[in-house]
Amino acid sequence: MKRLLLAALLALSxxxxxxxxxxxxxxxxxxxxxxxxxxxxxxxxxVCQNQSxxxxxxxxxxxxxxxxxxxxxxxxxxxxxxxxxxxRYGDYVLLRPPFKAITxxxxxGPFAVLLLGAVGTxxxxxxxxxxxxxxxxAPLSADERRRLDALLRKED
Amino acid sequence: MRRLLYLLPFLLFIGVGIAFYLGFxxxxxxxxxxxxDKPAPTFDLPAVPGQPATGGLSSTKLAGDVTLVNVFASWxxxxxxxxxxxxxxxxEQGVTVFGINYKxxxxxxxxxxxxxxxxxxxxxxxxxxxxxxxxxVYGVPESYLIDRKGRIRFKHVGPLTPQVVEDQILPMxxxxxxx
Numbered sequence: 001m002k003r004l005l006l007a008a009l010l011a012l013s014x015x016x017x018x019x020x021x022x023x024x025x026x027x028x029x030x031x032x033x034x035x036x037x038x039x040x041x042x043x044x045x046x047v048c049q050n051q052s053x054x055x056x057x058x059x060x061x062x063x064x065x066x067x068x069x070x071x072x073x074x075x076x077x078x079x080x081x082x083x084x085x086x087x088r089y090g091d092y093v094l095l096r097p098p099f100k101a102i103t104x105x106x107x108x109g110p111f112a113v114l115l116l117g118a119v120g121t122x123x124x125x126x127x128x129x130x131x132x133x134x135x136x137x138a139p140l141s142a143d144e145r146r147r148l149d150a151l152l153r154k155e156d
Numbered sequence: 157m158r159r160l161l162y163l164l165p166f167l168l169f170i171g172v173g174i175a176f177y178l179g180f181x182x183x184x185x186x187x188x189x190x191x192x193d194k195p196a197p198t199f200d201l202p203a204v205p206g207q208p209a210t211g212g213l214s215s216t217k218l219a220g221d222v223t224l225v226n227v228f229a230s231w232x233x234x235x236x237x238x239x240x241x242x243x244x245x246x247x248e249q250g251v252t253v254f255g256i257n258y259k260x261x262x263x264x265x266x267x268x269x270x271x272x273x274x275x276x277x278x279x280x281x282x283x284x285x286x287x288x289x290x291x292x293v294y295g296v297p298e299s300y301l302i303d304r305k306g307r308i309r310f311k312h313v314g315p316l317t318p319q320v321v322e323d324q325i326l327p328m329x330x331x332x333x334x335x
Contacts, residue, residue: 046294090190
């Protein structure tokens with residue numbers, strides 16, 4: 001039983017996602033390593049495009065992780081390291097696109113749609129309340145009342 | 157006026173549809189190079205060990221003529237497919253082709269070249285891939301057209317096909333040679 005449990009545990013542990021960062025990549029200086037991790041989470045792996053280089057097992061991602069660490073060790077600021085990579089691979093390598101003329105729609109678009117939806121909903125609801133309120137405030141005329149009574153009596 | 161307002165969501169839908177359709181037409185692997193019209197990176201790569209005949213490749217060799225720089229590796233299958241096309245460019249069209257041998261074992265590279273022929277005027281061995289990163293390489297094969305002043309003017313990701321050569325490479329070379 002114990003052995004079975006252990007086997008199950010081992011099988012499960014092998015399912016946990018493996019970290020892409022290899023032990024030999026980790027920098028001795030923990031502060032530098034933290035910065036390196038933060039930077040590599042912002043950089044897109046160009047081979048498997050929806051992963052950051054921090055997540056990706058692609059060889060190029062590893063090369064870029066090592067490059068980021070080398071730049072940091074050489075004394076570059078975080079911004080300088082980012083610049084170094086974007087100089088070579090363009091803005092495409094950034095998982096968070098910079099705010100530029102051609103990315104305005106990307107940044108503003110969702111909020112614009114949300115705002116448009118909110119305005120639309122507001123107008124729609126107000127219109128509906130208007131109709132309901134209208135029904136309340138306009139009482140039946142004597143003629144309408146008579147016809148309604150006649151109809152109701154017929155129902156019985 | 158009011159009817160137009162009701163049409164708005166529909167028009168928006170059509171617009172978004174067109175945007176998506178155009179988006180899907182694009183090849184997600186075709187990432188525009190950040191280096192177009194910029195000078196080629198400065199580098200100095202040694203020759204593939206055992207193949208020193210043509211020497212290594214450095215940025216100084218790139219200036220002066222319109223050249224094609226081709227990043228290849230023996231382990232890369234599409235490289236083999238494009239190899240005859242590169243050979244033809246070099247032998248029949250008189251294009252100077254330089255090779256960057258990306259992360260290859262020297263002996264594998266040598267076997268590959270002796271088996272398939274060597275159309276390169278010089279080959280630099282980029283063992284750790286650092287120089288290729290300077291070029292913005294993210295997958296082999298990749299090819300770059302360099303003008304006389306040593307600026308990158310065109311980049312193609314993936315194997316060169318007869319169509320790419322016919323439609324893009326040769327016209328661009330002609331244009332650059334005149335310029």
